[in-house]
Structures are given as structure tokens and as C-alpha cells.
Amino acid sequence: MQIITNQANKELKEHGNDQFPILVSEEQLSLYDTGSFLWHWHPEIELTFLTKGEMLYQVNNTGYHLKEGEALFTNSNALHTGSMYKRSDCQYLSVTFDPKLIYGFSQSILYQKYVEPIIHDFSLSAIHLNFSESWHESMIQSIQTIISLYKKMPNSYELDISIELQKMWKTLVSDDSIHSAHPAHGKLDYERIKEILSYLETHYIEKIRLADIADHVHLCESECSRLFKRYMNISLFTYLLEYRIERSIEYLSDSSLSITEVAANSGFTDSNYYSKTFVKLRGCSPCKYRKHLHKQ
Known part of the structure; x- marks a missing residue:
């Protein structure tokens, strides 16, 4: 299970209805x-x-x-x-x-x-x-x-x-x-962060360069990196790595896909690097995690 969002990361789940929201x-x-x-x-x-x-x-x-x-x-x-x-x-x-x-x-x-x-x-x-x-x-x-x-x-x-x-x-x-009691953060920074997250969600399967993201939000590369780290408490490409691993879970549930295919569908060009990253972030191999999914 995972939260369903659109490309702008807005949750699509209905919270009540128009009569009683x-x-x-x-x-x-x-x-x-x-x-x-x-x-x-x-x-x-x-x-x-x-x-x-x-x-x-x-x-x-x-x-x-x-x-x-x-x-x-x-x-x-x-x-x-x-x-x-x-x-x-x-x-x-x-x-x-x-x-x-x-x-x-x-x-x-x-x-x-x-x-x-x-x-x-x-x-x-x-x-x-x-x-x-x-x-x-x-x-x-x-x-x-x-x-x-x-x-x-x-x-x-x-x-x-x-x-x-x-x-x-x-x-x-x-x-x-x-x-x-709460430090101020501007609306423009907030909108830029949403744009960056939307860009990563749309393009995570592709090779992503910092220059592409910076151009997308109209910032220089260094300021783009600083903004993301300041706002999200994580570096931009560490977040992207974790996001790709998160997305790979969906593909692991499909037993017809090999680990190499799962890696490719999640934005990893090297399946060995994908497996090592998965172990580091999830504490077990993709194969072991897949077995756990199928037992549920």
C-alpha cells in the first residue's frame, strides 16, 4: 500500500465529501x-x-x-x-x-x-x-x-x-x-520544493542531472542544492536514491519481473548497485524482500 498522488505530489484520496468534508x-x-x-x-x-x-x-x-x-x-x-x-x-x-x-x-x-x-x-x-x-x-x-x-x-x-x-x-x-515559535520560510521556496519533488516523481526512471532540476525551478545549481537540503533535511540526490528504492517496491511485487528489470524500471542502470543500495536502506536484499511480499 502507498499514498496515491498526482504529478504535483497532491494526494488524490477523498477526505470526506462536499456535504461533510x-x-x-x-x-x-x-x-x-x-x-x-x-x-x-x-x-x-x-x-x-x-x-x-x-x-x-x-x-x-x-x-x-x-x-x-x-x-x-x-x-x-x-x-x-x-x-x-x-x-x-x-x-x-x-x-x-x-x-x-x-x-x-x-x-x-x-x-x-x-x-x-x-x-x-x-x-x-x-x-x-x-x-x-x-x-x-x-x-x-x-x-x-x-x-x-x-x-x-x-x-x-x-x-x-x-x-x-x-x-x-x-x-x-x-x-x-x-x-x-516557528521560523519563517517563504512561499516561493515552498513552491520550488513542490516543483522539484514533482520533477523527480516524473523523471525518476531517467538519468537526472542537477542542472536539469535547477533549470526547472530557475535557480543556479548550488542554490538549488542548498534550498533542497535546507528545506528537506536531506541532500537532493540522497532523496532521489531513496525515492527510487521506494518505487522499486511496486515492481518487486510483480514476480514476472527480474531484479534487473526492477532496477531499470526504478531508475537504476546497474542492478548490482540497486541491490547494494536496497540492502543499505531496507536491511535485506530485493530477493528476500520480494519473498516477504509474497507471503503477505
């Missing part, structure tokens, strides 16, 4: 092909509540170590990915909702005064709700209440969820420190 889903990292989900983004806000284990979560250029009982607020349109901590499984609940459930329509005072300043704050990509602030507990309680209401669906649960979302949002905007 919210989705609560039970998630488990071991159900993803490599114990992690790919970089993606969506216009909805996502609340992640850990029920068992720990996980490493990255939103834009900031990493978070989430533990059982903690939660993460991920802002609208923020790039994010998650992976196992020390290769141990993790279970969590994801609450993904359109902020329209809070403000109603874009001309409303609720949107202009309380919601727009948050969702358009590119420095506020995420908030780790780890009880380091007194208001974190109230936020987590609201998340748990929303999850419970969504699961049980009592009479007027839609109203109750909307009320709880507004209550949570009031807690959020009432804390003056949330903006100053």
Missing part, C-alpha cells in the same frame, strides 16, 4: 510498502493522533518525533511524510478536514479574522502537541472527541464535530506564541 481513518505504518508513506500534500488540515508506538514525521523542513498519546497539527498544503522509529510499527488515527467546516464561506469574518491568518502562514506548517504547553491537552481532548463522534455517529454528530472543531480552533488562535 472530514475523514477519520485508522492507520498503521507497517501496512505501507516500506513502513513509511511518501511525501504528499493536500489543502485539508490533518490531525494525527498516536495510539500505539512512535513515529518520525516530517512537515516541510521540520522533523518531529511523535510518541504514543501525542498529536500533530499539520497545516493546509504542507508537504509531509512519516516513517517508523527504529523500524518499530506505529498505529495512529488521522483526522483530515476542510477548514470550511470552521468558517463556512470565504467572505465570512470567521475566515478573514481567524482561519486565513493560520492556513496562509507558511511558517506555521505544523504544531507538535506534546503537552509542552498547557493548551496542548485541550487540543488533544478535542481531537479525541472528534474521533469518537465520527466512529459512533450519534444523532447530530455532524453538528457536534463542527462545534468541537471550532472549539479546537479557538484554543489554537488564542495562543499568541504559535507564530513566533
Whole structure:
């Protein structure tokens, strides 16, 4: 299993529907092909509540170590990915909702005064709700209440969820420190990172040069490399290598393909180098991993 995105890395999964745009889903990292989900983004806000284990979560250029009982607020349109901590499984609940459930329509005072300043704050990509602030507990309680209401669906649960979302949002905007606590990153840098990720996803099977990527985002090569490393906390070509390995998992599930063909389909010109890289990143050979896939 893996998250399905378009070429711009936007997740294609529907989060609820137009009538009630919210989705609560039970998630488990071991159900993803490599114990992690790919970089993606969506216009909805996502609340992640850990029920068992720990996980490493990255939103834009900031990493978070989430533990059982903690939660993460991920802002609208923020790039994010998650992976196992020390290769141990993790279970969590994801609450993904359109902020329209809070403000109603874009001309409303609720949107202009309380919601727009948050969702358009590119420095506020995420908030780790780890009880380091007194208001974190109230936020987590609201998340748990929303999850419970969504699961049980009592009479007027839609109203109750909307009320709880507004209550949570009031807690959020009432804390003056949330903006100053997060370093600023410009919208242009964010858009360039999305363009780079889109380029890599489209061309990963081909030979990719730094010059090609830099030209694509209208930067010199050195600044392109620095921007990616600064924003993603990983070098550009290390990310590409990991992405190619991630994509190769899909081809390994097809037993009709040889390891050489899997390597070629994933952007590797040398199958031996592919196998060595796979062992380094996944802890076993492609053949062994393929056997594991077929046992599932």
C-alpha cells in the first residue's frame, strides 16, 4: 500500500465529501510498502493522533518525533511524510478536514479574522502537541472527541464535530506564541520544493542531472542544492536514491519481473548497485524482500 498522488505530489484520496468534508481513518505504518508513506500534500488540515508506538514525521523542513498519546497539527498544503522509529510499527488515527467546516464561506469574518491568518502562514506548517504547553491537552481532548463522534455517529454528530472543531480552533488562535515559535520560510521556496519533488516523481526512471532540476525551478545549481537540503533535511540526490528504492517496491511485487528489470524500471542502470543500495536502506536484499511480499 502507498499514498496515491498526482504529478504535483497532491494526494488524490477523498477526505470526506462536499456535504461533510472530514475523514477519520485508522492507520498503521507497517501496512505501507516500506513502513513509511511518501511525501504528499493536500489543502485539508490533518490531525494525527498516536495510539500505539512512535513515529518520525516530517512537515516541510521540520522533523518531529511523535510518541504514543501525542498529536500533530499539520497545516493546509504542507508537504509531509512519516516513517517508523527504529523500524518499530506505529498505529495512529488521522483526522483530515476542510477548514470550511470552521468558517463556512470565504467572505465570512470567521475566515478573514481567524482561519486565513493560520492556513496562509507558511511558517506555521505544523504544531507538535506534546503537552509542552498547557493548551496542548485541550487540543488533544478535542481531537479525541472528534474521533469518537465520527466512529459512533450519534444523532447530530455532524453538528457536534463542527462545534468541537471550532472549539479546537479557538484554543489554537488564542495562543499568541504559535507564530513566533516557528521560523519563517517563504512561499516561493515552498513552491520550488513542490516543483522539484514533482520533477523527480516524473523523471525518476531517467538519468537526472542537477542542472536539469535547477533549470526547472530557475535557480543556479548550488542554490538549488542548498534550498533542497535546507528545506528537506536531506541532500537532493540522497532523496532521489531513496525515492527510487521506494518505487522499486511496486515492481518487486510483480514476480514476472527480474531484479534487473526492477532496477531499470526504478531508475537504476546497474542492478548490482540497486541491490547494494536496497540492502543499505531496507536491511535485506530485493530477493528476500520480494519473498516477504509474497507471503503477505
